[in-house]
Amino acid sequence: MEAELTDLKEQVSLLRKEISRVSDEAEVRKVHFKSPYTNQPTCIQVVDMYADHPDTYVEFLGSRYRGKEGVKRLYNGRFQQSFVNGRNGPVRGFLLDHIMMQDIIDVDPTGTHAWCRMRALMQAGTHQSVRETHPRGHVQWWEGGLYENEYIKENGVWKLFRYRYFPFWHAEHEKGWSLTKENYIPWPSKTYPEDPLGPDEIIEQKMLWPDTRVVPFHYPHPVTGKKTNDDDLRAPHFGKDATTGDAPLTLALPEGQSRPGAGNTWTSEGSVRVLPDLVQNL
Template sequence: MGSEVAELKKLVESLSKEVTRLADEGEIKKLHFKYGYYLDKCLYQEVVDLFADNPDTFVEFIGGRYRGREGVQRLYIGRFAGNFVKGRNGPVHGFLLDHAQMQDIVDITPDGNHAKGRFRALMSAGTHKSIQDTHPRGFVQWWEGGVYENEYIKENGVWKIWKLKYFPFWHADFARGWSNKEIGEFIPLDTKAYPESPLGPDEIVEQLMLWPDTRVIPFHYPHPVTGKMVKEDDLRAPEYGKDVSTALPALTLAETVKKL
């Protein structure tokens, strides 16, 4: 009888841990999807409030890393709100930013207080012709595809975004599509850090990829069957028929800083 009770206790404990893990995965997925919905409508204050109040919090975005809540606020409220909606919190008539978030993979660490997540983003964006003379972007339409490889942290029992890394790996306008997009036809990349650049990142990131670069954004997780990570050389993208040694180095999820 005693052994049966002990076995039942173990089973209950195991099931309790599994229920907690599944609940945490669901909360993190909802957290990231809510991030996308807020971002869609330029609700940048709500976006900032999703981030952890932690000294290691950051956002990595197109060549720059914005550190801490101050850096996160500088990016979303200072830069994005200032450029897209003239500083207001919320949308402006005729400006479109739709970030569909999908293919979510979330893994909780054994301590139950940290997690990693990979999401694919597909964005359609632009301005309506009726505002081409009043909006600073003029008349523009574009598609964008990218991948998030994020880290999350539980603060006071609430899951928050801790380290957000967004890799926008292709970009295209509607008229010409992605095949005709030139390498330099993207938003201006950061070359100066804060405070030299008032709305710039705290650090310039060493690695950067832009279409037609097709390197693999590294996976935070091992292969579900073999248990192995993808080989570094297999993350690279040589030109057709050429040896992998001729290709750019593999991307990394580790934090890198460019020496200026």
């Protein structure tokens, strides 16, 4: 009877941990899906979804916006001014729909840090009726991108933390993706405060179609547990050696940031769930 009771307690403990993990994964997913910016640019509210942690940042288009102030500059400055003329909400005739899919979420065993890889398919543009009043005139385009984000739990609430969005490809609606001009979106060239709405730093990590390098995975191979080789992330020309392609992309942290828990591992159902070099307890 005592042995059965001990076994039952162990099972209950395991079930509690599993329920907590599944619950945290669901909450992280909802945080991303609930981001107002993924529906329409209600930029003020989306900034409040970011962590107050000093290491918070957004990595986007070869640049990095650091801390809550940098995040505000991107959303309340660049996006809000460009898309909706400073309004905290939509304007008639401007479309900015993000469809989120293929999400893969991993939560560390402390239940305070999570990673998410997710794809986005965007439909954007202006209606012909506002071509004379919207600064973009009459335009419509598609965009495909990929997120490799990190989230942390602050005061019991999951928040966006290290936000990395890689806009993978763009396509003008009439021409399709095969005729998209290279560097469809200009890379930022100036930082804040020289550019009042600019990023805190310019980084070398730049990728736009027809560049097809693979964004690194926060997780290992689901069966072998091995990390993807860097050369396999490159995209050389057809028939050429991998080393002739651009350097592989990276999820490395900016200078001055670290992952205190690096080197720790954890397992679930007999397999490694998160890469050892990404595990961090905050």
